[in-house]
Amino acid sequence: MSDVDPLSLDLATLSWLAGSAANELLLSTIQKGGHPRLRISHGYVFQMLISGPKTIGTLAEQLGVTQQAASKVVGELTRYGYLTSVICEDDRRLRQVGLSKLGNEAVETARSARTELEGRLLSSLDxxxxxxxxxxxxxxxxxxxxxxxxxxxxxxxxxxx
Known part of the structure; x- marks a missing residue:
């Protein structure tokens, strides 16, 4: 079997491979940066909550998953301390989940990791x-x-x- 020249790959494949490798590197950096329980899938939830708290139903809809699946990941992230639950101001029967202090710290750790990776790229590319x-x-x-x-x-x- 011969080696593959990455420059010979189509852009979709090359971007998928690069993105996967970058995700693994970034996740490792985030985990070593004080967030060992986080997984790549948690990042999708964090992105939905950066703009503010949401109900489980809204989160499920935006993620394209069932409410049961959203509840499961929210429960996990809440147990880990990354999310908090608050009563909805508009309808006190509903609860919303949002990023906790630790959740916001994880977002900042991820942003720093991406900035560091960009810096490494800029050291080899103009x-x-x-x-x-x-x-x-x-x-x-x-x-x-x-x-x-x-x-x-x-x-x-x-x-x-």
Missing amino acids: SHTMASARRALACLLDAAGGLEAARRRRVRYPKLE
Whole structure:
């Protein structure tokens, strides 16, 4: 079996491989940065809650999962201390979940890890090449139908099967 030249791969495959490797590196950095229980799937929940607390139903809808699945991950993240539950001001029968202090710290740890990775890239690429890469990946995201979801922080759990 011969080696594959990454430059010979189509952009979709190369971006998936690069994204997967980057996710693994970033998750490892986040875990070593004081958040050992976090998983990549938790990041989807965090992104939905950055703008503020949401009900389980809203979270489930935005993630594209059942309320049972959303409740399960919310319960897990609450037990770990990353989420808090509050009574909804508009309807006191409902509860909303939001990021706790630890949840916000995890978001900051993730942002720092991504900034560090970008810095490593900039040490081997000039800013023009980075801008071109960003444009190419944004065009790929648009062509694949994911641009609006990314813009609105509505990226759903991936359907890999």
